[in-house]
Amino acid sequence: MSANDRQTALRLYLAVGCGAAVGSLARFLCGYVIVSLLGLSALLATAFVNVVGSWVIMFFATMTRPDGRLMVGPAGRQLVTGGFCGGLTTFSAMSLDTFILLLGGDLGLATTYLVSVVVLSLASAWLGYAVAIRISR
Template sequence: MSGKNDRQAALRLYLAVGCGAAIGSLTRFLADFVIISLLGLSALYATAFVNIVGSWIIMFFATLTRPDGRLMVGSVGRQFVTGGFCGGLTTFSAMSLDTFILLFEGDLSLAATYLVSAVLLSLASAWLGYAMAIRINR
């Protein structure tokens, strides 16, 4: 009987991650649409935005749901948000592509500014998510 329960638990985990990733990817697509098509900004802003927001979400949620956190969430719920939603939302590969396109176009200063800014702002956002969640956990 344990084998069947293990398979069902694994299936729930896979479905949670897959559903979270689908929702995160759709959210990224919609953010891109709003930032690029409606606001008329560069795709660089769209990629940086989802990475910065995703960094905040993952750290905030992970901090709130850690063993001493305020929210008791099981492994399936944690993976839905962290591995699924945040994995689908954020896009390091797109940031890498954007940076290389700028390099290929000969804009070394914008490529460097974009890459350093996106990484530093993502880290700052993760720190802010952590700090906010720690205050809630108290």
């Protein structure tokens, strides 16, 4: 591997790591606000970050694709998509929440929660795409 390739790889690693740190902190703060300050369910905090993250990743990916409006290099794309959105969203917490509900015998709420978060996240991603396409015209 050449020195230039190592520098490029290091730049990508740092971008993902920094983005993930900011995304994870944002997820934590969203949870704090939703649960501690607003007194709402932790399920809503997890759902919120997944739905918002789905919008952000699709909007950004659409805006920065080769024919998109924003010219962003590989490190910038990975900072937002792999780093920030990867740190913000949390499939593992959604899985844990669902299993806790199942283990507690609440099959109805577990099913409703899981299906709702997935459907809302996909709808949010579609909306992010639609908004980005509209802006790019």
